[in-house]
Amino acid sequence: MSIAYDTLVARDKKVLCQTYGRYPLAIERAVGSRLFDVDGREYVDLLSGIAVANLGHSHPELLQVMQEQAGELIHVSNLFYQPRQVELAEKLLGTCACDRVFFCNSGAEANEAAIKLARRYMRTVRYRDAHEIITLTGSFHGRTLATLTATGQQGRIKEGFDPLPEGFRCVPFGDIEALRASISGKTAAVLIEMVQGEGGVLPLPEAYARQVQDLCHEANCLFMVDEIQTGLCRTGRFWAHQHFDLAPDVFTTAKGLANGLPMGAMLAKEHVARGFAPGSHATTFGGGGLLSAVASKVVDILLRDDLSGRAQDLGNLACDSLRRVQAALPDKITAVRGLGLMIGIELAESGEAVHAALRERGFVCNLAHGKVLRLLPPLVISTDDLLAFAAALEDILSQAK
Ligand SMILES: Cc1ncc(COP(=O)(O)O)c(C=O)c1O
Incomplete structure (x- = not known):
């Protein structure tokens, strides 16, 4: 990790109420469904700031409205x-x-x-x-x-x-x-x-x-x-x-x-x-x-942009591919569930290491209750990103003992 990261963490720990268990990641910039950390490393955002950036980050039409309305x-x-x-x-x-x-x-x-x-x-x-x-x-x-x-x-x-x-x-x-x-x-x-x-x-x-x-x-x-x-x-x-x-x-x-x-x-x-x-x-x-x-x-x-239709279609596609991973590794994944682009992957054991390994491979998602990988990607995320996540998860789980 860069000095900038370490320095930031030290300053955070000194001045902020320590109410959050943060990921070891400092995000500086975000565009579409990509996050960039303070070292410039890129991540696929499967969390959207916890279901917030539904249209992706820095959406040009929203930036334009912000600029115009701020002047008014x-x-x-x-x-x-x-x-x-x-x-x-x-x-x-x-x-x-x-x-x-x-x-x-x-x-x-x-x-x-x-x-x-x-x-x-x-x-x-x-x-x-x-x-x-x-x-x-x-x-x-x-x-x-x-x-x-x-x-x-x-x-x-x-x-x-x-x-x-x-x-x-x-x-x-x-x-x-x-x-x-x-x-x-x-x-x-x-x-x-x-x-x-x-x-x-x-x-x-x-x-x-x-x-x-x-x-x-x-x-x-x-x-x-x-x-x-x-x-x-x-x-x-x-x-x-x-x-x-x-x-x-x-x-x-x-x-x-x-x-x-x-x-x-x-x-x-x-x-x-x-x-x-x-x-x-x-x-x-x-x-x-x-x-x-x-x-x-x-x-x-x-x-x-019919983003509800998109959420439904991409949610089905993501769940299908994740269920294939579950079928291949039934002792590692106990359930894949969700509705649209709100997806939970329940792991058989504590998911801390899997969650960290996904981050290492450039995928940011959430871990709920220690065992459920929670995906809340921007509704504009690409099919390729979702399939790449499923492939990375399969690879990580197959290597886990
Ligand atoms: C279902 C639900 N209700 C309420 C809240 C609270 O929202 P906020 O954090 O904006 O106060 C959340 C936040 O995660 C939520 O998921």
């Missing part, structure tokens, strides 16, 4: 009507069955907004003291106190943060009877991911997803979907809930919305959105001019 209006606050914000809301609503949008700055804030809306809707529109939010084991919904509490994982993620907010319940993933038994008059909403990303790329079975929606309707509570990782064409539909024709009362998005600029959104049906009134929820930066203009262009490009 970057931020003015939500005390004003803003043309770019309204345009973006209209475009997003054109992709789904919701009626209103609240813009914010991250995934956690989008879920926080959804949780607050569910509670306030129950109290102010339905006149019910229904405040509980039910989520699934293995889920991930963010790191604010409420979204962390909603997150269905235990261990370090929650340690030391007591007392956590009240009013959250977690039920086993895939067990509809457990959900039925947990729903009560106090339930405001059930919040699910269509594919648990941080949980290790676990797609929700179709029948179960439908049953969750049906149960919510029967129990008069809200059906809410966290599309922060699955949304914006990643899984082969514009929104992952559209695979099963579901119609959530509320859903959330973030990550790829502005392709790298921090932006989140909560979308809600008309009657539910009435739960918010002027002053009941707000954020300074949400839906600012620059962010909205870039996100608007992102939506245009996703639709124009």
Whole structure:
């Protein structure tokens, strides 16, 4: 490693809160589906900044919008009507069955907004003291106190943060009877991911997803979907809930919305959105001019270039080739699963060494829960890059003892 790398790591360790277990890699530049480290070495990006750079890095059309919009209006606050914000809301609503949008700055804030809306809707529109939010084991919904509490994982993620907010319940993933038994008059909403990303790329079975929606309707509570990782064409539909024709009362998005600029959104049906009134929820930066203009262009490009179709086709191709690797090495790979370009490769043993070997060969991906190689490539990645990754993985696994 170069001195520049070592120096950077030492400075990082001195001045930043050490909350991340970083890869031994310092990225300086990124273009399309390529990352370049401080030594100029090139990597195939199979992570997209964790499902963010869906259109690839430094997309020329987005750079142009950034430049033009920055010269016009970057931020003015939500005390004003803003043309770019309204345009973006209209475009997003054109992709789904919701009626209103609240813009914010991250995934956690989008879920926080959804949780607050569910509670306030129950109290102010339905006149019910229904405040509980039910989520699934293995889920991930963010790191604010409420979204962390909603997150269905235990261990370090929650340690030391007591007392956590009240009013959250977690039920086993895939067990509809457990959900039925947990729903009560106090339930405001059930919040699910269509594919648990941080949980290790676990797609929700179709029948179960439908049953969750049906149960919510029967129990008069809200059906809410966290599309922060699955949304914006990643899984082969514009929104992952559209695979099963579901119609959530509320859903959330973030990550790829502005392709790298921090932006989140909560979308809600008309009657539910009435739960918010002027002053009941707000954020300074949400839906600012620059962010909205870039996100608007992102939506245009996703639709124009049919990137959901591409994600579906490339996802099928990648999964087919990875399943061939699994068939050749069944003692090394226990499962290949995913939806579109959200793919998990579950290894039989700890994946640290394989993950490092892939990086050595120039492929950057994520390792979830120590055993699942998680691929979230830009939706514009080439077929050749995906096939080269499968070949490298096969080679590495065949050499492993
Ligand atoms: C499904 C899901 N929900 C919420 C979040 C939190 O998003 P953010 O990190 O932007 O707060 C994430 C982030 O990984 C996520 O994958």
